[in-house]
Amino acid sequence: MNLKQLSNILGISQTTVSRALNGYPEVSEKTRALVLAAAQKHNYLPNTKAQALATGKSKMIGFVLPMASQHEMLNPIFGDFMAGAAQTYRTQGYDTHFALTENNKQAETYRDMHAKGSVDGVIVQAPRENDERVAILKELGLPFVVHGRATGKNDYHYVDVNNTHAFINATNFLLDLGHRRIALINGNEELDFAIRRNHGYTQALKDRGIEADPKLMFSSEMTEHFGYETMNKLLAMDQPPTAAVASSYTLAIGIRRALGENGLRIGKDFSVVIHDDDLSYLRNGEAQPVFTATRSSIREAGQLCAQILMDVIDKPDQKPKQIVLEAQLIVGSSTGPVPQ
Amino acid sequence: MNLKQLSNILGISQTTVSRALNGYPEVSEKTRALVLAAAQKHNYLPNTKAQALATGKSKMIGFVLPMASQHEMLNPIFGDFMAGAAQTYRTQGYDTHFALTENNKQAETYRDMHAKGSVDGVIVQAPRENDERVAILKELGLPFVVHGRATGKNDYHYVDVNNTHAFINATNFLLDLGHRRIALINGNEELDFAIRRNHGYTQALKDRGIEADPKLMFSSEMTEHFGYETMNKLLAMDQPPTAAVASSYTLAIGIRRALGENGLRIGKDFSVVIHDDDLSYLRNGEAQPVFTATRSSIREAGQLCAQILMDVIDKPDQKPKQIVLEAQLIVGSSTGPVPQ
DNA sequence: AATTCTTTTCAAAGCGCTTTGGATTTGCCA
DNA sequence: TGGCAAATCCAAAGCGCTTTGAAAAGAATT
Structure with a gap:
C-alpha cells in the first residue's frame, strides 16, 4: 500500500492525502478524518525511504560501536546507554541506525554515514584526548553530541559525569x-x-x-x-x-x-x-x-544525549549545550574502617 | 556530492557512472577506473535512501528490543548477539535498524517496519510459546530468523542452543x-x-x-x-x-x-x-x-542468524534452515564432590 | 448577480538513484 | 572500404514521497 494507491481508493489527490496525514492546515477536517481512517484501515504508513529522499531528513540517529578487535571486548554499558537514547528518540519519530566498526575507523564510519545520507545526527561515545571524530563531524556539519568529553577544546555539545x-x-x-x-x-x-x-x-x-x-x-x-x-x-x-x-x-x-x-x-x-x-x-x-x-x-545519560541531539538537529547553530551530571555517593556494605 | 554532480565532473552519463560503480560488465575497464578514482577523490557514496527507493531493497536488518517495562531489565546478552550479527551483515553491506518497543508491542513494531519499508528482514529474539511474531512475519512475507525456538510449529528458520x-x-x-x-x-x-x-x-x-x-x-x-x-x-x-x-x-x-x-x-x-x-x-x-x-x-549465534537471514533475503523460498548448537561442558572450579 | 477573498484541492516537479531500451562507437572481417 | 556484431554509452522513466504554484470551489461582500 502506497500513497498513490491510497489516494486512488479515496478518489483524492496524493497531495491532499499527504497533507492530511502530515497535519497541514490546508485541508478540511472532514477530508482529514476520511484520509486518516482510510490509512488506518489499509495499514498505510509512508515509506521512510521515499520520505527521507523528499525531505532530506532521514529521521535516523547514527550509533557507532567499535568492535575493539584486540579483546573483542564490547562496551558493556552501551546497551543501556543506547536503550536510554532510543527511548527518547522514539518520542520524536527517530530510529537508530546501528553500525559496527573497526576500532580505529570510527571517524571514517561517521564520514560514510554522512556521505550516504543515512543519518541526521550521531552520538560519539568514549572520547579520547582531542578525539579526531569531533573535528571531522564539525567539518562535515553533521550534528553530534558527545557522551563524555574529549579533553582539549570544549566547543561542542556533550553530556558527561563529573x-x-x-x-x-x-x-x-x-x-x-x-x-x-x-x-x-x-x-x-x-x-x-x-x-x-x-x-x-x-x-x-x-x-x-x-x-x-x-x-x-x-x-x-x-x-x-x-x-x-x-x-x-x-x-x-x-x-x-x-x-x-x-x-x-x-x-x-x-x-x-x-x-x-x-x-x-x-x-x-x-x-x-x-x-x-x-x-x-x-x-x-x-x-x-x-x-x-x-x-x-548511564541510561539517563543516554536520554539526555538524545534530547540534546534532537534539539541540535532542529536548530543546528546554537551555543554548546554541556551537561555535567553529579554522581551520587551511595553507601553499601563493601566499606568499613581500617582493620586493626 | 551526488551521482549527477559526479557524472558532470567526469563528463559521462549518470547511467555509466552508476554502472561502473556497481560493477556491471557493460562498461569498459578504463572508464570504470576513471569513475572509481573520481568517486574516491570526491568522497562520493551513493545516497542509501535513493538507492533503496530505486531498488526496493533497504539493505537494513531490523532489530527490535523490548523495553521490558516491568523491571526496566534489558536483556544483557543482546549487545553481544547484535554485535555478532552486525559483524556478519557488514560483509554484505547490510546495516542494522534498531528499534525499542514496548514489551507487548513487538509484533506491531515488525509490522510497522515492514509497512514503512525500512528493513529487508528481521531477527526475532527470545521467542515464547507459539509466539505471535512468527505468525505475523509469515503473513507479511518479511524474511526473518528466530534466535531460539517458539515451541509450537517449527516451520521457520532458527538458530538455537540445545x-x-x-x-x-x-x-x-x-x-x-x-x-x-x-x-x-x-x-x-x-x-x-x-x-x-x-x-x-x-x-x-x-x-x-x-x-x-x-x-x-x-x-x-x-x-x-x-x-x-x-x-x-x-x-x-x-x-x-x-x-x-x-x-x-x-x-x-x-x-x-x-x-x-x-x-x-x-x-x-x-x-x-x-x-x-x-x-x-x-x-x-x-x-x-x-x-x-x-x-x-551468543555472539556466534548472532553471526549464524545473520548469515541465514541474508541468505533468506536473497532466496526467500527455501525450506527452513534450523541450526541447533551444542553447548560445551567446561569444567571450572565451582564444582566438586558432595561435602561429607 | 457580480466581484473579491478564502478555503480546498490538484497536477507536476523534484529528491538521488537504478535500469530499460535504444543509440552510438568500436573492432573485425571480407 | 563497407558491413555487421560487439562493446560502450546514453536519455528517460520510475521508485514513493513532499511541496510549489496554480486552479477550482465556496463564502463573503457589495
Whole structure:
C-alpha cells in the first residue's frame, strides 16, 4: 500500500492525502478524518525511504560501536546507554541506525554515514584526548553530541559525569574511614573518563598530604578478570593496601572473587568503592546497595544525549549545550574502617 | 556530492557512472577506473535512501528490543548477539535498524517496519510459546530468523542452543559427583529456552530415579539479585541442596555472593554449574574457567542468524534452515564432590 | 448577480538513484 | 572500404514521497 494507491481508493489527490496525514492546515477536517481512517484501515504508513529522499531528513540517529578487535571486548554499558537514547528518540519519530566498526575507523564510519545520507545526527561515545571524530563531524556539519568529553577544546555539545568529583568523593570516603593505602583500579587511561578519575583520586590523596603511589594504581579494560588479577597482585604485596576505588561493577566482581578466595571479607578486611553505571542487568543490589559506590545512570545519560541531539538537529547553530551530571555517593556494605 | 554532480565532473552519463560503480560488465575497464578514482577523490557514496527507493531493497536488518517495562531489565546478552550479527551483515553491506518497543508491542513494531519499508528482514529474539511474531512475519512475507525456538510449529528458520541437552549434561555432571539434592535457578519460564532447560534438568534427575523437587526449582529474571536471594533461601532450608544449576553467569555472581557471606566456599561446600553465554564483557575466566559451565557463544549465534537471514533475503523460498548448537561442558572450579 | 477573498484541492516537479531500451562507437572481417 | 556484431554509452522513466504554484470551489461582500 502506497500513497498513490491510497489516494486512488479515496478518489483524492496524493497531495491532499499527504497533507492530511502530515497535519497541514490546508485541508478540511472532514477530508482529514476520511484520509486518516482510510490509512488506518489499509495499514498505510509512508515509506521512510521515499520520505527521507523528499525531505532530506532521514529521521535516523547514527550509533557507532567499535568492535575493539584486540579483546573483542564490547562496551558493556552501551546497551543501556543506547536503550536510554532510543527511548527518547522514539518520542520524536527517530530510529537508530546501528553500525559496527573497526576500532580505529570510527571517524571514517561517521564520514560514510554522512556521505550516504543515512543519518541526521550521531552520538560519539568514549572520547579520547582531542578525539579526531569531533573535528571531522564539525567539518562535515553533521550534528553530534558527545557522551563524555574529549579533553582539549570544549566547543561542542556533550553530556558527561563529573568523574573527577566522583572519584574525589570516593577516595575521601575511604580516607575518612582511616584508610591511607588506597589502590586505584581504573579503566583504560587513554579514555577521557579514566583520566579524570585518576585525577580525582590523586587530588583527594594530595589534599590530605598523601602522595599517590604508582604501585597501587592500575589501569586496563574493565573486566572481571582484570579486577581479579589486580586484587591478587595487591594482596601479594609486602604492604597491601587496605582499600581500593574501582571504576566499574564488573571490576568489583573480580575483586570480590579474589578476596573470597583468600578468605578475606569485603567491607571488613578490605574496603572497596566503585563507580556504578546503574546498569539495568547488573544492579548494585536492590533496596540496599551491595557496594559503596558513586552512582550515575548511564541510561539517563543516554536520554539526555538524545534530547540534546534532537534539539541540535532542529536548530543546528546554537551555543554548546554541556551537561555535567553529579554522581551520587551511595553507601553499601563493601566499606568499613581500617582493620586493626 | 551526488551521482549527477559526479557524472558532470567526469563528463559521462549518470547511467555509466552508476554502472561502473556497481560493477556491471557493460562498461569498459578504463572508464570504470576513471569513475572509481573520481568517486574516491570526491568522497562520493551513493545516497542509501535513493538507492533503496530505486531498488526496493533497504539493505537494513531490523532489530527490535523490548523495553521490558516491568523491571526496566534489558536483556544483557543482546549487545553481544547484535554485535555478532552486525559483524556478519557488514560483509554484505547490510546495516542494522534498531528499534525499542514496548514489551507487548513487538509484533506491531515488525509490522510497522515492514509497512514503512525500512528493513529487508528481521531477527526475532527470545521467542515464547507459539509466539505471535512468527505468525505475523509469515503473513507479511518479511524474511526473518528466530534466535531460539517458539515451541509450537517449527516451520521457520532458527538458530538455537540445545538447551535441553545442555541442562541434562549439567545436571548429570553434578549427579556423577554424587550430588542428589540439586537446585535449579532458571530464567523466566514463559520463555522457550527456560522451559527446555527445565526439561533437561528434570529429565536428567528422572533418569537416575530422582523426582524433581519443586521446592528446589526457581525461575525469574536472571539478575544477580535473584541469584543471591535464591541462594539464601536454599541455605535457609532444613535440608539444603548441595548443588545448583543456574541459567546464567549473572545469577552465579549472586549465588557466589550469598555463599561467601555465609562463609561457604563455592566448589567445596556447594557446587554450581551455570550456562555461560560467553559474553565479551563478562567472561567466565580467561585461560581457566571460573565456573563449571555449559558454554555456547551468543555472539556466534548472532553471526549464524545473520548469515541465514541474508541468505533468506536473497532466496526467500527455501525450506527452513534450523541450526541447533551444542553447548560445551567446561569444567571450572565451582564444582566438586558432595561435602561429607 | 457580480466581484473579491478564502478555503480546498490538484497536477507536476523534484529528491538521488537504478535500469530499460535504444543509440552510438568500436573492432573485425571480407 | 563497407558491413555487421560487439562493446560502450546514453536519455528517460520510475521508485514513493513532499511541496510549489496554480486552479477550482465556496463564502463573503457589495
